[in-house]
Amino acid sequence: MVLPPFPDPLPRLAHAEAAGHVRYGEAGAAARFGPLVAVHAGPGLPVNTAWHDGSGGLTESHLDAFETFSAEHGQPAKLHVLSHAVPPLLPLLRARGYVLDSVLHVYTHDLSTLPPAPPLTVREEPDPEVWADLSARGFGPGTAAIMRLVAQAAGTRRLVAEADGQPAGTAALSVTEGVAAFYGTSTLPEFRGRGVQTALLAARLRLAADLGADLASVFVTPGSGSERNVRRAGFVVAGTRLTFTWERPEAGRAVP
Incomplete structure (x- = not known):
């Protein structure tokens, strides 16, 4: 560990x-x-x-x-x-x-060290409804209401990764007291295995630092693919x- x-x-x-x-x-x-x-x-x-x-x-x-x-x-x-x-x-x-x-x-990342820019295009999505719809497509049936709430909550920064010129995955972050919380991470089924989550992690780390945060955090299921992704992105387990x-x-x- x-x-x-x-x-x-x-x-x-x-x-x-x-x-x-x-x-x-x-x-x-x-x-x-x-x-x-x-x-x-x-x-x-x-x-x-x-x-x-x-x-x-x-x-x-x-x-x-x-x-x-x-x-x-x-x-x-x-x-x-x-x-x-x-x-x-x-x-x-x-x-x-x-x-x-x-x-x-619980994983954290000290933002004094940042990854290189991601190879995929990652952009911010200005329309919360568009982001919520894409995110719910990634998470699956029954998630539309919570993703709409997340998208519209004060302080949410909504990101979309693109592959082959198409939306491929979503993620979000918000900064409170200098801590950037990462959440809302999903990949559309047809784009899984393309490095979408790796790109979204790198983009959020860089955005969090730009927003003045000095620490990033994320919660993941033990032993999951998400845990492997955050470890590869330089996060360390904190508890x-x-x-x-x-x-x-x-x-x-x-x-x-």
Whole structure:
């Protein structure tokens, strides 16, 4: 395992992710409960979660309020925590009935060193609807609503890679507190295996530096092709993002 450079980027990354998460609530609701920043962006959207900002201090009352917020908006009480902040939270989360739902690897890239310009043409897309449509084609059925939200969120920079003069893949980034978050990465099926994601990573690293960021971050599924791509692009693993979901007790049954 490749270790990240010191100082540990995770506390800074947690704070930036929580601060940036608020923008998805502009279409619905956002609220803070102690270190948790919770969002409801619309029915059934995957950003209907809370981010722990890494500052600690999570209490029963914070979780009471967060669970009420989630219930009022008809969504699961789901929260993301970066690995450096998890150990002191586990006893409380376990006692409340939260279970580990998923784990992603966190990768970061110091923007003092940048890759060469990508071999494919990569451009910014000014029209959020065009970008969202292309992105949803890459991700597949059922993704149009979330990609439209991502495309229209404040601060999103939308990129499109081209191959043979045609749109081949999409990606996005936003900068919060000097941290460039990479997301929205998809390749249209007919262009897979053509280096599209490698080109989009290189283009975003260069754009992030131009925007004044000094650190880039991305979350990937362990062992995936995306993980191999980000490692080849010079990212180093910094930790994990753990997602916990509250198992709502049945009526009349207390949480153990």
